[in-house]
Amino acid sequence: MFMYQLLRDNIEQHVHLSDAEFSHFATSFETKEIEKKQFLLREGEICRFEGFVTKGIFSVYHLDKNGDKQILYFAHENWWVTNIDSFTNNLPSQLFIEALEDSEVLLISKSDKESAYINLPKIEKLFRVMTQKTHVALQRRMIDSLSKTADQRYIDFIEKYPQLYQRLSNLQIAAYLGVSHEFLSKIRRKIAGQK
């Protein structure tokens, strides 16, 4: 099936699995469809899965006490999505994971993931390498957030994620950049005027 091929290609970027190994690992996943505006995970729930997005986009965000949303990341096709804190430590999630389009994910449970670690050490390596990459990306974003102005972060975002930019509302992008959507609107006007 197409979505399993996507998963295989994704894994192949980090470690090589034989047909048999992949087939076995792939049976650990179940498919789930989530409609737009529905949740894969809500605040307070314990995250019992790690997901691989095969269709659509999810946003992973925090809601602060003022009701403002801070988006940690977007996960579209070919990305992994979970609340790693809740998942690994069995803690109530402080994050929401919401579908921004009608979406589809392959989900693996914690116990299946742990079995895979044991049966297939390459899987442990896979997740270690993925976590490292994600961490490096977040370090870069943290530095940008400390040093760059919102204008520049917006320009960088468009350049880095042109396909994502097309599919997201400015409300979403503003919540990712950490500015009000009104201010993002003014940034857009300013940039448009410069061209």
Add this chain to the structure above:
Amino acid sequence: MFMYQLLRDNIEQHVHLSDAEFSHFATSFETKEIEKKQFLLREGEICRFEGFVTKGIFSVYHLDKNGDKQILYFAHENWWVTNIDSFTNNLPSQLFIEALEDSEVLLISKSDKESAYINLPKIEKLFRVMTQKTHVALQRRMIDSLSKTADQRYIDFIEKYPQLYQRLSNLQIAAYLGVSHEFLSKIRRKIAGQK
């Protein structure tokens, strides 16, 4: 030796090693002393180590084109320090690692670390778990950086790292919080006035 006991206790928080396993792993480390204001790693160099701090404090930071410093984290006794991006991908470092006091680290090279992964799978687990924890902490910091005001981030910092706060200058703390040190000074005045 005292510093190896520190290392062992640190590892023990995540995985258990027998005396023999630990002794073997410990031989991979070499001790290095770094004087205050000297560098463990400079921008442009490839990071060939992962370090465990046994004495002193390091700051891991980026210098932007304006010459402003953004501090990613501080590593004091009992913390690990490296540039994970440069280390894992053999890329020139975009970060500096500088000793803020006369310091001492135990260093392990990439090849020794990789041997350990192979000889002792618990070590792979150790680093996977540590990276996950670090990642979760950075996610929380990212959310705070998107949602909280500098006053609140400063108050949080003092509360979270009271011992670190005592040993750092306000210049360092400002570069960590992402504000000018002048503004931090005004925050401090405001907070002092409230008490």
Add this chain to the structure above:
DNA sequence: CATTATTATTGAACTTGTTCAATTTTTTTG
């Protein structure tokens, strides 16, 4: 301990970003 460096404070003018409220535009849905 006297001198020099670095760090911290302060004020004033300025820039960046927020909030609120109103209006327009676009998208969704019956």
Add this chain to the structure above:
DNA sequence: CAAAAAAATTGAACAAGTTCAATAATAATG
């Protein structure tokens, strides 16, 4: 396709944070 809902724009008043330049306080060093 009409109506309703959601998203985007705009302006005005405000708050948060920067920059620059001067001064004071602390720490480092011969």
